[in-house]
Each structure stands twice: as C-alpha cells, then as structure tokens.
Amino acid sequence: MAASEPWSPSSWKSKSIAQDVEYPDPQHLSKVLSKIETLPPLVTPSEIERLKYQLGLVQRNEAFLLHAGDCAESFDACTHENISAKIGLILSFSLILIWGARLPVVRIGRIAGQYAKPRSSPKEKIGDREVLSFRGDNVNGLDPNDRTPDPERLLRAYFHSATTLNHVRGLLTSGFASLHHPRDWSLNHVRSPSLRKEFEHIVEGLSDALEFSRTIGADAGGASFERGGGRGTVGEVDFYTSHEGLMLEYEQALTRAVPVGSVGQRKTEGGSEEKAFYNTSAHFIWIGDRTRQLTGAHVEYFRGIRNPIGIKVGPSMANDELVRLLDIVNPLKEAGRVTLITRYGAGKIDAYLAGHIAAVQASGHGVVWICDPMHGNTQTSSSGLKTRHFGTIISELTASSEFTGELNDEGFSVTECVGGSMELGEEDLPMRYQSFCDPRLNFEQSLDVAFLISNYMKKERRGAAPAAGTDVLYKELSRQSSQDDH
Numbered sequence: 141m142a143a144s145e146p147w148s149p150s151s152w153k154s155k156s157i158a159q160d161v162e163y164p165d166p167q168h169l170s171k172v173l174s175k176i177e178t179l180p181p182l183v184t185p186s187e188i189e190r191l192k193y194q195l196g197l198v199q200r201n202e203a204f205l206l207h208a209g210d211c212a213e214s215f216d217a218c219t220h221e222n223i224s225a226k227i228g229l230i231l232s233f234s235l236i237l238i239w240g241a242r243l244p245v246v247r248i249g250r251i252a253g254q255y256a257k258p259r260s261s262p263k264e265k266i267g268d269r270e271v272l273s274f275r276g277d278n279v280n281g282l283d284p285n286d287r288t289p290d291p292e293r294l295l296r297a298y299f300h301s302a303t304t305l306n307h308v309r310g311l312l313t314s315g316f317a318s319l320h321h322p323r324d325w326s327l328n329h330v331r332s333p334s335l336r337k338e339f340e341h342i343v344e345g346l347s348d349a350l351e352f353s354r355t356i357g358a359d360a361g362g363a364s365f366e367r368g369g370g371r372g373t374v375g376e377v378d379f380y381t382s383h384e385g386l387m388l389e390y391e392q393a394l395t396r397a398v399p400v401g402s403v404g405q406r407k408t409e410g411g412s413e414e415k416a417f418y419n420t421s422a423h424f425i426w427i428g429d430r431t432r433q434l435t436g437a438h439v440e441y442f443r444g445i446r447n448p449i450g451i452k453v454g455p456s457m458a459n460d461e462l463v464r465l466l467d468i469v470n471p472l473k474e475a476g477r478v479t480l481i482t483r484y485g486a487g488k489i490d491a492y493l494a495g496h497i498a499a500v501q502a503s504g505h506g507v508v509w510i511c512d513p514m515h516g517n518t519q520t521s522s523s524g525l526k527t528r529h530f531g532t533i534i535s536e537l538t539a540s541s542e543f544t545g546e547l548n549d550e551g552f553s554v555t556e557c558v559g560g561s562m563e564l565g566e567e568d569l570p571m572r573y574q575s576f577c578d579p580r581l582n583f584e585q586s587l588d589v590a591f592l593i594s595n596y597m598k599k600e601r602r603g604a605a606p607a608a609g610t611d612v613l614y615k616e617l618s619r620q621s622s623q624d625d626h
C-alpha cells in the first residue's frame with residue numbers, strides 16, 4: 141500500500157479486514173450507519189488539533205501523557221457514579237504526576253466510546269455450547285443467548301458515548317476539576333491511610349502554592365501550554381477521549397470533512413478545495429495489536445484521518461515493519477500524530493523495546509512512546525496470583541521508563557487500564573466481566589502506580605533516579621503496599 145494511493149473514508153473496504161463482524165442483515169446495518177452519518181460529531185476538529193499540538197509537546201518531553209480507562213466500557217456502566225469516579229481517578233492520578241514531574245499532563249481517557257473488543261477467537265465454549273464470542277456492547281450481548289451482532293448496538297454506542305461525554309464535559313466545566321477542590325474527586329474510594337496521607341500531603345502543598353500565587357497575583361500559570369488561551373490550568377482542565385478504532389463502519393460514519401486550513405491544519409499539496417478528514421467519534425483512536433497489518437483495512441482507514449492516533453506494539457512487531465507502518469500513517473512526519481503504545485509483557489520488554497526504539501530513531505520518525513503495562517501481562521489467575529499480576533504491571537512500567545531514559549530523550553508516558561478491568565484477562569471477558577468489578581481495590585492500585593511514577597520522576601528531576609530501577613522501585617512499592625491496610 142503506497143501512501144500516495146487515493147484515500148477516502150471508505151477505501152478500507154477494498155482491503156482485507158481482521159476481527160471483522162458479520163451482520164446477518166446488511167441492509168439493517170446500512171440503515172443504522174446512514175442514521176449515524178447524520179448525527180452531530182461527538183468531538184470537534186479544533187479539539188482534535190489541540191490534542192495533536194499537545195502530543196507534540198509530549199514528544200519533545202515538555203509534557204507527560206496519561207492514557208487511562210477501562211479495558212471495555214459497558215452500556216450499563218454509563219452512570220453518574222461510574223463516570224465521575226473515573227474522571228476523579230484520572231484527575232487524581234494526573235495531579236500526583238504533575239506534583240512529581242513538574243510537567244503538564246495530557247489526559248486521555250479510554251472513555252465515551254471504548255465498547256468494541258478484539259478477540260483471539262471468534263467463538264467460545266460456554267458449558268458444552270459453542271457460541272459467538274462477546275465482542276463488546278456495541279456488537280453483541282454478554283448474555284450467551286444474545287451473541288448475534290445487532291447493528292442497533294452501534295446506534296446505542298453513539299448515544300452512550302454522547303451521554304458519557306456530555307457528563308464529562310459538564311463535570312469539567314462546573315468546578316469538579318478545580319484544583320481548589322481535589323478532595324471531591326476521590327478520597328471516598330481510598331481506604332488506605334498511607335495513600336490518603338500522601339495524597340493529602342500533595343493537596344496541602346498545592347493549596348499553599350495556589351494561595352501564594354494568588355497573593356502575588358500570578359495564578360494564571362500554564363498559559364503557554366494552553367494553546368489558544370482562555371482556559372486556566374487551575375479551574376478547568378483539558379480532557380480528551382479515545383477508544384480502539386475497531387469497528388470501521390462506525391468510524392467511517394463519524395468521519396467528517398472540513399476544508400483544509402479551517403482549523404489550522406498543516407496544508408499538504410493540492411488546492412483550496414482540499415478537505416481534511418477527522419474522525420469525530422473521539423479525539424484519539426488507536427489500532428490494536430490484532431489489527432495493525434500493513435496492508436489491512438484498519439491501517440488503510442487510519443492513514444487518512446487527521447487525528448492523533450495510537451498504535452499498539454507487541455512482541456510480534458518486527459523493527460522494519462514498525463518503520464513501514466509509520467511511513468504509511470505519518471508520511472509527513474507530523475509531530476504529535478503517532479503514539480506508540482508498547483505492550484510486550486514484563487518478561488519480554490528487554491528483548492524488544494530497545495530494538496523498536498532504535499529502529500524508530502534511525503527512521504527519523506518522531507513519536508510519543510507510552511507503556512501499556514496491562515495487555516502484555518494478562519494472566520488467568522486464581523485469587524492468589526493477584527499481587528504477582530500487579531507486580532508484572534509495575535515491572536513493565538519501570539523497565540520502560542529505564543529503557544526510554546537510557547536510550548533516548550523521548551518522553552516516557554503511561555497508559556493504564558483502571559476501573560473494573562485491572563485484573564481482567566481478555567479470555568475471561570465474558571465470564572468475569574461483572575464479578576471482577578472491584579473499583580475500590582483498583583482505584584488504590586492505580587494511585588499506587590501514580591505515586592510510584594511520580595516519585596521516580598521527582599528523583600530524576602533532582603538528578604537522583606535510582607540506578608537499579610526495576611528492582612528498587614518494585615521493592616519500594618511492595619514495601620509501601622505491605623504497610624497499607626489493603
């Protein structure tokens with residue numbers, strides 16, 4: 141596939157598609173998609189460009205990227221409580237990071253559209269029955285009797301995304317994100333006294349700093365990070381949405397054209413008639429590890445949209461394949477366009493990450509590197525393995541930060557599954573989807589991770605990053621955790 145071949149929002153249809161969903165009634169699907177095409181965009185091109193600009197800063201190590209949220213959202217979980225707890229956790233997490241790193245944090249939630257799941261097998265056995273695998277709420281039902289793909293679910297996904305996003309926007313513009321009230325975000329979920337104490341320590345330090353800034357009349361800080369002005373980092377924050385761009389029919393239906401130049405995009409060749417295409421279902425979408433074939437439909441769709449995109453990079457990615465993929469999706473080497481989300485698994489990171497980084501550097505592509513410590517470490521576990529699972533997550537995270545710190549000067553950031561999915565293996569998804577929802581425990585584990593990274597960056601900032609990284613940090617964390625009452 142040459143980057144110069146003509147692209148359109150539907151050109152992916154001529155390519156082979158992985159993880160395809162077959163609808164029994166294609167006419168029904170067309171009708172639903174026509175409806176979605178007429179519905180308003182969920183996010184705007186200028187918000188998308190703003191995120192791309194900010195990811196350009198992350199690429200230059202001037203900001204940190206936090207990508208967090210559920211493995212999968214469900215329609216039933218679209219409630220005030222769930223949404224505000226998730227946003228509160230992400231805000232708390234980012235506050236802890238800002239405290240340690242003294243860098244702005246770009247927040248992207250896996251939220252308001254993270255419904256579709258890739259599966260390793262199209263069918264699964266439940267008892268002695270073989271049924272189609274559960275593919276996420278926008279495709280079929282978790283109930284084994286409701287596994288036939290239903291196009292109406294795409295429409296329901298649109299409306300659940302819109303409702304979620306509306307509530308997120310509402311929370312963020314009505315003081316919920318204000319640094320003057322961080323206690324509103326989360327502490328009800330934190331049972332551990334030592335975590336509470338650490339968080340409160342940060343909040344107190346912050347309140348002092350804010351008061352001091354107000355006294356000397358200098359609390360409009362952060363303006364240089366906020367392109368376009370208007371927002372302060374104190375009262376309101378930027379927050380962006382994302383999901384895996386798996387269901388290409390849906391993504392196509394929400395792809396909208398605007399004239400080039402209207403939202404400050406870089407002009408390419410061509411005249412004033414030229415259109416820029418934005419995926420308006422989310423600010424950021426990513427290509428999963430199972431759908432990143434160079435000549436496949438997903439890569440074809442992704443290469444034509446202007447959004448910043450993510451690409452999952454696992455052990456099966458060859459170095460030259462990674463570079464060819466970057467050439468296809470980012471021929472102009474635009475800053476902020478590509479985020480590589482590494483997910484090797486704690487045992488494999490040493491074998492792959494250095495080679496990937498070296499290949500990308502040699503190609504001249506600039507990317508944002510982030511570590512997803514969840515998807516390479518899925519273990520089906522009896523309850524006794526929980527701690528070890530957490531250990532592998534920490535170990536992949538800390539190993540990534542060492543590698544990226546040693547080998548180049550590009551940003552190290554983190555992506556994380558929080559909420560009900562932290563202990564969820566993909567293969568277990570249908571069986572354990574409900575019973576594994578223990579947001580309290582996961583909430584605390586997430587804050588543990590935030591403190592770990594934050595402390596690491598604080599030490600690094602002071603020129604004292606621990607040399608024997610993984611082990612030392614892991615021990616430090618285990619020590620902290622064992623002192624807690626969780």
Ligand code: PEP
Nearest residue numbers: 211428429430452483515
């Ligand atoms: C995910 O991020 O939810 C996911 C399925 O990841 P991966 O494509 O890396 O397996």
Ligand code: CO
Nearest residue numbers: 211212515557
């Ligand atoms: Co997942």
